[in-house]
Amino acid sequence: MAGVLFADGVVLSPNLLMDNPSIISLLSSDAVQRWFKSDRHNESKLVIRGFNLGSELSLAEYFTALDDNYVVSQLGGVAKKDLTSEQWNHMMKALKKADETLSSYQPAVVALPKQPGALTEHIHSRLKSPSALAAAERQRHVHLHTLALAEQGGLPLGSRSDWYMALGTLAVPATQRDQFRLEVVDACYNGLFVAPGEAFVMDRIAGLSRFPPWLLESGIAIGSRRETLAALKTGYDL
Numbered sequence: 001m002a003g004v005l006f007a008d009g010v011v012l013s014p015n016l017l018m019d020n021p022s023i024i025s026l027l028s029s030d031a032v033q034r035w036f037k038s039d040r041h042n043e044s045k046l047v048i049r050g051f052n053l054g055s056e057l058s059l060a061e062y063f064t065a066l067d068d069n070y071v072v073s074q075l076g077g078v079a080k081k082d083l084t085s086e087q088w089n090h091m092m093k094a095l096k097k098a099d100e101t102l103s104s105y106q107p108a109v110v111a112l113p114k115q116p117g118a119l120t121e122h123i124h125s126r127l128k129s130p131s132a133l134a135a136a137e138r139q140r141h142v143h144l145h146t147l148a149l150a151e152q153g154g155l156p157l158g159s160r161s162d163w164y165m166a167l168g169t170l171a172v173p174a175t176q177r178d179q180f181r182l183e184v185v186d187a188c189y190n191g192l193f194v195a196p197g198e199a200f201v202m203d204r205i206a207g208l209s210r211f212p213p214w215l216l217e218s219g220i221a222i223g224s225r226r227e228t229l230a231a232l233k234t235g236y237d238l
Contacts, residue, residue, distance in 0.1 A: 013193045014050040014062050015160070017098060019073040024098040027105065036105055046107040049193045053111040057102065060095040071161040077168075079161070112193065120157050122188040123147065139179070146172060146180040160189045 017023055026032055027046075036045045048057055052065070063070075068081035075087055083091070127144055131137040146167070151157065155166045163185045167177045 010045065011047045011049060011194060013190070014048065014053070014057065014059060016190070017048075017059060017102075018063060018095065021074060021094060021098075024094075024101050027101050033104070046105045047110060048102075048107045049110040049112055051112055051114040053109055055109060057099075057107070057109045059098050059102070060092055063091060063095055067159070067161070069159075069161050069165065071164045077164065079165075116158060118192060119160060119163070119185075119189055122191060123163075123184055126184060126188055139183075142176060143180055143184055146170065146176060147184075160185060 012023065027036075050057075050062075053062075063080075066080060068079065070080040071077050072080060072083065072087075072091065075083070075091070078087070124147075127140055127147060131140055149170050149172065150163070150166045153166050153169055155169070156162045157166060164181065167181055167185070170177060
């Protein structure tokens with residue numbers, strides 16, 4: 001919601017949509033729909049970027065085609081191949097509903113070439129440079145230790161799900177694993193979908209979570225209403 005309120009547009013990946021059902025709930029809001037449909041240049045404010053995408057997006061089909069080791073975050077981190085029939089039906093129902101919501105937006109769907117090793121390369125790059133802040137530098141060294149342990153484990157590390165699986169096997173405190181997953185793996189993974197000059201909003205960002213929901217909802221509603229009134233005034237003046 002903060003991304004909608006403070007940005008000129010929103011870039012999402014299929015995985016982000018599947019991991020966060022609340023995003024679809026937000027997109028169902030009338031105020032958010034008005035905001036997305038108010039672009040004066042007839043360009044979509046909603047962009048979906050991902051690997052192996054066609055000109056149109058179906059989350060249900062995308063999920064079905066994912067590898068069996070894909071980790072389903074919204075179901076507690078269970079691997080796709082280990083889903084029960086009840087969990088599978090739950091996912092399919094939720095994703096088909098999400099597809100219905102997304103279809104009303106006519107998002108710009110952008111397919112990105114899948115580059116093997118890109119995530120691991122991005123992780124190494126993120127942890128390469130020292131920080132001038134003492135606390136951040138200490139945390140970087142903790143992350144480097146976690147990285148070394150994960151790579152020494154001998155498990156494949158090609159995808160985000162591979163990294164999740166590898167982290168789950170490490171004999172380190174849960175907080176250390178969770179921080180590496182959030183601050184390194186998730187951040188680097190989401191970074192694969194943004195272009196220079198863009199930014200992304202991840203879930204579980206402490207600063208953004210302190211914005212009260214009513215403030216964000218009010219801001220979006222006011223913004224969309226202002227644009228609607230401005231359009232009506234322009235028509236009246238003409």
